[in-house]
Amino acid sequence: MSRWGLDAMLAVQLRTAWRTIAGWVLGIVAGMVVTVTALRGTYGTPEEIAAYARTVGTGPAIRMLNGNVAGIDSFGGIVANEFGFIASFALPVMGIALVCRLTRREEEAGRLELLLASPISRHAPLTGALVITVAAALATAAGCAVVMIAEGVAGRSAVAYALAIAALVIVFAGLAAVAAQVFEHTRAAWGAALAAAVAAYVVRGVGAARETPLVWASPMGWFDEVRAMGEPRWWPLAISLAAATALFATAFALAARRDLGSSMLPVRRAPARASRLLVRPFGLAVHERRGAIAGWAGAAVVVMAMYGLLARQVVEALRDNPTLRELRGIGADVGVDQALAMFALVLAMVMSGAAVQLAGGWRRAEDDGQVEIELAGRGSRVRWLGVQAVVVAAGLLVIGFAGALSLGVSVAVSMGDAGIVARTLVACAAYVPAAAVMLGLCVAAFGLAPRLQTAVWGLFAAAVVVGYLGPGIGLASWVVRLSPFAAVGKVPSEPLARGGAAALVAAAVVLTAAGIAGFRRRDVPTG
């Protein structure tokens, strides 16, 4: 081991990234704790469980969103179904985040150059990332298994489900490992791997909704086909393992062949002169964020189209399932508006996630010294941060509009009613204040407490959990209303909560102003 410097490499990786690693493991286990304890309260009796199975278990819409969950007539099955939404996104992102963080990011920053000039093999960074990610995936699995067993899920099922969790993380880690060899920049590697995750989600969703073998084309299908909560089968785990092995082998082969700092894809040449727009602060800010904005808009279009095309089935599922309505806090009078409210909420979450991610770029620019250079010019700090905030805000509107249009058209197709398009756009607009608050939080963090900027992700996650699961898990309604996503009300099935929306807008304005004021006073760069 030490012959290749792997122990030294692991020591460096653990020492510099342990917070990220621990954050992912604890975050996902915490998600499981919240899900399991909440469901334990709602589905305490066999009758309640049977009711859930009868109604939710048969709906293609829910299968589309959460996959085809086996053993839905057990408490474990309900857990798997409700955790399925988190699992579908958080687990792939965990694998991608850890591998990108440990490999391409360090290479791009130039830190690997220093380390690889030591007696550390060029395979060590990737090997270390593999070891750490697998260990983190297994730790997450162990934590989830303990939580499930403690709350009464059968041991065999809990272990199978936990192993499937680990396998899903590892497959996407392998995918990210390949992306990290193919692309020179961390951002591009992230983007490619995330796009693959979204594609895998769509493929699994379509396959599960129609109950076709298409699910086998997606790693998330392999996850479901373990059928942990039904009669667990172990062999789909072997498919995940084989895929991960093949992906990592590919990554190692590519890494062995290339120069440090290079990529398999050549870096494109760029214009030698800046355009008239680019030399202005606004143009520069647009240039820096446009790729990410386009990526988020694309993802919003795909995900919203997928939801929208299932509108009819969702409406039917909601109509037939009082427990599901209770879980989502929906009244008995079900129409397309109830489904639209659910979808619009998801779009608001996408916009808010985009806000946090796009605003994270400011902090990176500060770390890289770009902010200093720009502030050394003629523009003031207020103007700089103001322009940045406006560009991100405009980007959020683009993302929101793209998603809303995609949703409206697809719902209209599914329901056979063209009038829905306009109603969808209006409904989605009601959720803009929620995203605005998230952006305000980012500005405030950047200006007042730049070291805490990444903590906004935690607030985002909390708002999502409270806003999405809150009504179902019996949180007091005032707690639920604290989530920006719930504060505007369930538009369009309920009228816009004017007070809530106004409060959100006011909060966004105050936070932004406070952030800009703080930015005027603070040191640049603040380490």
Added chain:
Amino acid sequence: MEDEGEPLAPRDITGAAMSDAPPIHIDGLVKRFGHTVALDGLDLSVSRGEVHGFLGPNGAGKSTTIRVLLGLMRADAGRVELFGADPWRDAVPLHRRLAYVPGDVTLWPGLSGGQCIDVLARAHGGIDETRRDALIARFALDPAKRSRDYSKGNRQKVSLIAALAADVDLLILDEPTSGLDPLMMEAFQSCVRERQAAGCTVLLSSHILAEVEALADRVSIIRAGRTVTSGSLADLRRHTRTRVRAVTERPPEGLDRPGVGDLAVGAADGGRVDVRLSADADAVPAVVAALERAGIHTLTVTPPSLDEVFLHTYADGGAPAGDAGDAGDGA
């Protein structure tokens, strides 16, 4: 070179074979980035125990050459040997014997300078702790400060301390003093001399000529990916002219000879003669003798500075130096 007896596996690079081979030997190295030719038949030879200056304008390919030597990049053609072994294939065992300081040091922003040194030391498999502490004092580094709060010079110091404290046979330094103040450059120079006295070979890439002049035994000058010239500083100086200025009692005779140029004779105060000229190294003795015969009042002989050698070499080369372009410097 002392072989500490540690295993140099996995490949058979025996201590004996490695000790006899020159630390660095490059013959006709070619490296392309797409259509850009960054290195175009570069030669470089560094013998044991010398400090070798590696000079060239921006984008000439210095950093690319060093990355090939470190096995971070792969040569497209040519022979590259580090202690007689292949730097790509045998990267790990070779790296036990060398330490590297990059031109642009990036550290882990959340760690302190002292922690960064320890991380690098750990990666290297250990450094001389006493020397580490002495170097921290010598470079006046605050090791408890987070590295994101360091200036460029301080980041450079972290990397220098880690490299200089390692017990190695070869130091590869890529513009190591960029960002250091003159006092610290002084400290750096004495440290390098100490390492050299301890038997260490040094490859010093730089375009600070005074530094190379102060440290280097031999230099190689490269340009657009090729070696333009290589040799001792004395050798290089022979190719450029020494400037001579004298005030003599009488008009000198016999100065109009091969090897003498820019001759200007004028009047000086007190009926004396002001003489200015430039001379090839070979012609200097004859010029001084002729001035002596004319009765020297004052005499200034200025040897060519390395700057002049440098400018002379660059200006005489073939194609414009920009060709190797960004690829050479940035990749």
